[in-house]
Amino acid sequence: MRVFVTGATGFIGKAVVRELLEAGHQVLGLARSDQSAAALTAAGAEVHRGALDDLDSLREGAAAADGVIHLAFVHDFSDYAGGVATDLQAVKAMGAELEGTGKPFVITSGTAALSFVLPSGQVGTEQDTVTDNEPRGAAENVALALAGRGVRSSIVRLSTCVHNEALAGFATLLIGIAREKGVSAYVGDGSNHWPAVHRLDAARLFRLALESAPAGSILHGVGEEGVPLRDIAEVIGRRLNVPTASISREEADAHFGFLGAFATTDNTSSNALTRERVGWEPTHLGLIADLEQGQHFGQ
Known part of the structure; x- marks a missing residue:
């Protein structure tokens, strides 16, 4: 074709x-x-x-x-x-x-x-x-x-x-946020998933x-089907040598910006x-x- x-x-x-x-x-x-x-x-x-x-x-x-x-x-x-x-x-x-x-x-x-x-x-x-x-x-x-x-x-x-070996969609944005904020965060217990x-x-x-x-x-x-957000945050924290931490839903928008809505949902x-x-x-x-x-x- x-x-x-x-x-x-x-x-x-x-x-x-x-x-x-x-x-x-x-x-x-x-x-x-x-x-x-x-x-x-x-x-x-x-x-x-x-x-x-x-x-x-x-x-x-x-x-x-x-x-x-x-x-x-x-x-x-x-x-x-x-x-x-x-x-x-x-x-x-x-x-x-x-x-x-x-x-x-x-x-x-x-x-x-x-x-x-x-x-x-x-x-x-x-x-x-x-x-x-x-x-x-x-x-x-x-x-x-x-x-x-x-x-x-x-x-x-x-x-x-x-994703490939260099870019990873929303996970790449999480890397930038963690580098800027000095902490790799997830919301609550981080058990929600991203495919x-x-x-x-x-x-x-x-x-x-x-x-x-x-x-x-x-x-x-x-x-x-779904990778837990906590698992993603932990890899990012370890690779950037910054702490990994849980934040509340109320803090998500301020921390993640537009990604706040996605960081709190299970997909x-x-x-x-x-x-x-x-x-x-x-x-x-x-x-x-x-x-x-x-x-x-x-x-």
Whole structure:
């Protein structure tokens, strides 16, 4: 397939592009800058100039491809609502272009939204849906609706911690907070969980979704159902040589900033249906093992 990929030069996108090319697909990558265009060319992909808020460029990219993987997101947490709105418009624009074609359209979401709609301690599954009011929920629901309009749409919900030997999603942010505050903290007894997945396992899941996900399906990019926050905090404290300590829920927002809401919730998430639907099996290192390698803790 010729695959249009947004976010093709990002942390996950680079791995997805490599996965697609090695599997024999062609990649048309969205590039906003000359630097991104050069990186795509060097990787062996075609370049499509545009941006996430340039809806015409997104429509053109989708129309020129046999399928779409949408990874791009504006990661400005000072205006998260703005990023969500931009993402929703992008999904709508590309989805409308694909209506009636039967082409695959894989969008990206996160398991974190489930922690706001499920009872505490309940394991989130691929059958759980979210409302338009949850983070990225509206985009999920647009994608699900496209399955009834001739698009083989699917959603990959990524774990809170997508990691490799150097970066680890929200865990990387915890490292920065611990370095700044001089303490690696967790809330209460730290028994709440974050799911995790290695970046290369996630990249393979996006390829499998493109190739074979049923229309209207939700997949979970979850390699580990849940890693206790205390375990993550203890590795960080040991590697940074700072104390590890419990803080109260009342202190969480001040200590963690926007992560306070996530540091107090349990986001244990299953991947059972994902393995069944597309034959995906995570094979790479878990989060704690990756953190233990130490590259995460460079200045």
